[in-house]
Amino acid sequence: MKIIVVVLGLLLSSLLQAAPSRVIALSWEATEYLLTLGVTPIAVADRADYQQWVVEPALPGKVLDAGSRLEPNLERIYALKPDLIIINPALAGMQANLEKIAPTLLLDAFRAEHDNASAAERLQRQLAVRLDRLAQHEAFVRQQGLELAKLRQIIGQRFGAKPPAVCLIRFASPVSFWVYGENSLPEAAMHALGLRNACPQQRTAWGTRLRKLPDLAALNEGLLLHIAPFPRQTELERSRLWQALPVVRERRVYAMPPVWTNGGMYSISRLARQISAQLQNRSPD
Amino acid sequence: MKRPSLTLLGAALIVLAFSHLQLATPLSLGEQWQAIRQPGDGQIEEMIFLHAHLPRTVLAILLGAAMALSGSLLQQLTLNPLASPMTLGTSAGAWCAIVLGGLLWPGNTIGIEWLALGGSLLSFLLLGALAGWRQLHGLGALLAGTALNLLLGSVAAIAVMMNDQYSRSLLVWGAGDLAQNDWYWVHWVLPRLLPALLVLPLLCRPLQLLQLGSEAAAAAGLNVLRLALVGSLLALWLNGLAISAVGLIGFVSLLAPALARLLGASRPADNMRYAVLIGSITLLLADTLAMYASQWLSDILPSSAAAGLLGAPVLIWLCLRQPLADGVALLSSPGKSRRLLPLTLWLAAGLLILLLCALGSRDAGGAWVLGWPEPAIWSLRWPRLLAACAAGMGLAIAGLILQRLLNNPLSSPDLLGISSGASLGMLAGLLLGSSLSPWLFSAAGAALVLLALCWLAPRQSPARLILLGIGLSSLLEAVLQFVLAQGNNDSFQLLNWLAGSTYHTTAAQAASLFGLVSLLGLITLGTARVLTLLSLGEAHARATGLDVRRARWVLLLLAGLLSLVISSQFGPMAFIGLVLPQLAIKLGARRLGSQLGLATLLGAAMLALADLASRTAFFPNQLPVGALGSLACGSLLLLALLSSPRSRT
Numbered sequence: 001m002k003i004i005v006v007v008l009g010l011l012l013s014s015l016l017q018a019a020p021s022r023v024i025a026l027s028w029e030a031t032e033y034l035l036t037l038g039v040t041p042i043a044v045a046d047r048a049d050y051q052q053w054v055v056e057p058a059l060p061g062k063v064l065d066a067g068s069r070l071e072p073n074l075e076r077i078y079a080l081k082p083d084l085i086i087i088n089p090a091l092a093g094m095q096a097n098l099e100k101i102a103p104t105l106l107l108d109a110f111r112a113e114h115d116n117a118s119a120a121e122r123l124q125r126q127l128a129v130r131l132d133r134l135a136q137h138e139a140f141v142r143q144q145g146l147e148l149a150k151l152r153q154i155i156g157q158r159f160g161a162k163p164p165a166v167c168l169i170r171f172a173s174p175v176s177f178w179v180y181g182e183n184s185l186p187e188a189a190m191h192a193l194g195l196r197n198a199c200p201q202q203r204t205a206w207g208t209r210l211r212k213l214p215d216l217a218a219l220n221e222g223l224l225l226h227i228a229p230f231p232r233q234t235e236l237e238r239s240r241l242w243q244a245l246p247v248v249r250e251r252r253v254y255a256m257p258p259v260w261t262n263g264g265m266y267s268i269s270r271l272a273r274q275i276s277a278q279l280q281n282r283s284p285d
Numbered sequence: 286m287k288r289p290s291l292t293l294l295g296a297a298l299i300v301l302a303f304s305h306l307q308l309a310t311p312l313s314l315g316e317q318w319q320a321i322r323q324p325g326d327g328q329i330e331e332m333i334f335l336h337a338h339l340p341r342t343v344l345a346i347l348l349g350a351a352m353a354l355s356g357s358l359l360q361q362l363t364l365n366p367l368a369s370p371m372t373l374g375t376s377a378g379a380w381c382a383i384v385l386g387g388l389l390w391p392g393n394t395i396g397i398e399w400l401a402l403g404g405s406l407l408s409f410l411l412l413g414a415l416a417g418w419r420q421l422h423g424l425g426a427l428l429a430g431t432a433l434n435l436l437l438g439s440v441a442a443i444a445v446m447m448n449d450q451y452s453r454s455l456l457v458w459g460a461g462d463l464a465q466n467d468w469y470w471v472h473w474v475l476p477r478l479l480p481a482l483l484v485l486p487l488l489c490r491p492l493q494l495l496q497l498g499s500e501a502a503a504a505a506g507l508n509v510l511r512l513a514l515v516g517s518l519l520a521l522w523l524n525g526l527a528i529s530a531v532g533l534i535g536f537v538s539l540l541a542p543a544l545a546r547l548l549g550a551s552r553p554a555d556n557m558r559y560a561v562l563i564g565s566i567t568l569l570l571a572d573t574l575a576m577y578a579s580q581w582l583s584d585i586l587p588s589s590a591a592a593g594l595l596g597a598p599v600l601i602w603l604c605l606r607q608p609l610a611d612g613v614a615l616l617s618s619p620g621k622s623r624r625l626l627p628l629t630l631w632l633a634a635g636l637l638i639l640l641l642c643a644l645g646s647r648d649a650g651g652a653w654v655l656g657w658p659e660p661a662i663w664s665l666r667w668p669r670l671l672a673a674c675a676a677g678m679g680l681a682i683a684g685l686i687l688q689r690l691l692n693n694p695l696s697s698p699d700l701l702g703i704s705s706g707a708s709l710g711m712l713a714g715l716l717l718g719s720s721l722s723p724w725l726f727s728a729a730g731a732a733l734v735l736l737a738l739c740w741l742a743p744r745q746s747p748a749r750l751i752l753l754g755i756g757l758s759s760l761l762e763a764v765l766q767f768v769l770a771q772g773n774n775d776s777f778q779l780l781n782w783l784a785g786s787t788y789h790t791t792a793a794q795a796a797s798l799f800g801l802v803s804l805l806g807l808i809t810l811g812t813a814r815v816l817t818l819l820s821l822g823e824a825h826a827r828a829t830g831l832d833v834r835r836a837r838w839v840l841l842l843l844a845g846l847l848s849l850v851i852s853s854q855f856g857p858m859a860f861i862g863l864v865l866p867q868l869a870i871k872l873g874a875r876r877l878g879s880q881l882g883l884a885t886l887l888g889a890a891m892l893a894l895a896d897l898a899s900r901t902a903f904f905p906n907q908l909p910v911g912a913l914g915s916l917a918c919g920s921l922l923l924l925a926l927l928s929s930p931r932s933r934t
């Protein structure tokens with residue numbers, strides 16, 4: 001009799017403490033945290049765009065679309081009976097409504113007041129605790145540390161004490177581009193590799209800024225990496241001004257494959273991998 | 286007033302172009318001259334001067350001239366001193382066509398300028414159908430143009446939002462910036478611009494004749510139709526070139542010919558010559574300002590926003606001093622409307638639609654469902670449904686008040702400037718980065734405009750007030766372009782709000798909105814006698830002992846309050862307030878009481894349907910209810926126009 005009570009009690013408590021398993025992510029950074037922790041969400045917001053713009057970590061085919069990131073579909077979310085919903089500040093106004101459906105976790109990853117890279121680690125850890133995946137999280141952090149150290153070592157072997165500085169941009173039009181400066185994940189990846197940002201920018205919430213093409217004239221040293229695809233590439237390349245830029249004439253421009261810059265730790269690893277891959281194309285001066 | 290000579294303006298243009306060039310480059314004058322005479326030693330500063338600054342200055346001059354000519358032609362063809370591609374909605378048409386062409390049909394090989402021409406031509410035809418071709422000289426054309434602007438703007442916004450990652454760079458481009466990276470666009474514009482200019486001298490004499498009025502001109506042997514066709518095609522082509530090359534830049538096309546006329550250049554040839562110079566000067570000035578400001582601001586200020594900030598105050602001033610015919614095309618001539626079906630029947634139909642909208646949905650897998658929802662789903666659904674219904678009712682009532690008050694079937698609450706005030710307030714909140722609720726800012730903005738309107742109302746004629754609203758909405762567009770041009774997450778949140786989303790409405794908000802609208806609706810019913818008297822004409826109303834000025838003031842306040850509560854929640858919603866009161870008349874509700882009742886019912890039903898479509902049409906994505914409602918009402922109006930060929934097209 002006593003044993004049955006104890007077993008029942010144990011069962012009950014384990015049921016009560018069971019980690020959420022039906023999770024819906026309404027932001028892309030949250031989607032990335034989940035997939036990194038090995039949790040497959042039942043639905044994510046803007047699923048098709050995620051597959052086109054974020055690409056990795058890859059989304060399993062059975063994950064459903066929860067609507068747009070600005071206005072996810074509440075009725076579908078309800079019908080999927082989630083036990084955890086993750087949002088970012090864009091949906092902060094809807095938190096009260098979402099709480100009616102399931103416990104809702106607000107992860108505020110991008111702010112000017114904090115360091116986005118360490119916030120990504122903190123938030124992913126917070127989520128891991130909530131989902132009972134702390135072991136996976138710590139394994140990932142350990143493995144990332146090893147990988148970054150290795151990449152850094154390879155760069156050190158190749159370039160010695162003075163590796164080239166890197167400037168990372170995404171073109172908005174043939175005359176303007178977003179540049180990644182202080183507090184951006186690309187800059188965090190550069191620092192992890194022991195590289196310097198060749199076009200430093202003032203700190204902002206996302207670390208990005210819209211700038212004009214002639215601003216690239218000041219880039220006298222280092223590499224220019226631009227994130228592909230840019231649909232109006234030909235318009236850019238036929239431009240005399242572009243051809244005259246020192247960085248273009250000296251062939252220091254490289255196109256990076258599509259990569260997401262507003263994710264979390266996984267994105268930092270991926271950015272670091274791609275940046276160091278681009279550096280391999282460059283012979284030491 | 287003795288007007289300054291063309292030489293003087295030309296000299297001003299040269300000085301301005303010169304200083305425009307000096308602003309951005311560190312090169313000394315000698316080095317600049319050297320760079321132009323013997324380019325090629327490849328210094329980067331020299332290349333920037335030659336391939337970024339110089340083409341920018343040249344393009345500003347060329348496009349300023351093209352836009353000014355376009356406005357001048359339209360003003361002379363329509364005999365409307367405030368006509369321009371911007372105020373008539375044809376710029377919005379061109380932009381909409383370019384956006385849709387790029388998003389829905391990627392990889393199309395049609396030149397962007399043809400898309401622009403096609404889009405603006407379509408919207409011009411729409412404008413003619415809306416306002417009446419013979420009425421383009423009046424206020425009606427401007428009202429229809431503003432409504433078209435709002436409508437096409439929301440169509441473009443829907444398209445952009447459904448492709449948000451892709452369209453970020455589209456927003457940056459469409460914001461209208463003159464920055465260049467080589468001579469490509471100058472070489473592109475020149476061969477398309479110059480042949481068009483050769484036609485102009487041939488048009489001067491016919492245009493001169495047209496100023497007598499189209500009947501007199503026809504009697505004098507002018508082929509008015511051919512002139513109108515050639516002239517408007519040319520005007521739209523010129524403006525389309527500018528849009529294709531640098532995106533949307535308003536104001537220049539309106540201000541240049543209007544200022545030219547103020548300087549005394551009213552004969553067609555004179556007006557065009559002066560407008561060309563003034564247009565180039567205005568655009569250069571705006572671009573100088575934009576470049577100067579971009580050095581100090583942390584973000585880029587696009588040229589179009591600078592043009593708007595310069596132009597909007599001038600436009601408002603022009604609006605307030607411009608005499609303008611109050612000519613208006615009646616959408617439904619009396620006698621044609623059918624007999625009103627019994628009210629109970631309407632009520633039953635309305636309830637049925639509401640029920641359908643409340644019960645229809647899609648389940649988790651996306652299959653259509655019609656059934657009583659679970660309580661939890663219902664608690665998610667009813668606030669937005671109720672809010673949509675309340676907005677539809679309120680807009681219909683406000684539209685009815687304004688149409689009766691101004692005796693003008695084209696007036697509607699979104700043209701009063703109150704919704705623009707709300708949007709401007711919202712933008713101010715966003716730019717200040719305030720932690721206060723954005724609704725507070727939008728309500729404050731709307732209230733400010735309403736106060737200004739109430740202050741102006743006894744002093745100005747109602748038509749002027751509407752013009753003021755148009756001025757304000759163009760100011761809004763300028764500020765908006767600055768925010769959208771950054772292409773970041775704020776831009777999209779803003780676009781969403783501007784398209785009239787009811788997504789964020791809470792239960793309490795929806796209930797209080799519904800309560801307020803019902804209350805104001807009941808008060809309107811109480812003023813039925815006054816409204817009926819006013820719509821019989823001012824003299825008639827005065828004869829019965831009515832204090833017309835006070836009555837107007839009260840009614841304006843009523844319509845303004847309705848517009849305030851709705852637009853501070855959902856942003857501007859075009860066409861709904863314009864179409865529904867007219868539709869009620871068309872359905873036979875001629876007496877004020879029944880028109881009010883039917884229009885309110887139609888408003889609720891229409892927006893409830895929009896809410897249903899918003900939730901289900903592109904499941905699981907949702908579209909903003911306001912944009913869908915405007916789209917539905919706009920197409921209804923178009924259908925009505927097409928199905929009843931009017932005697933005087």
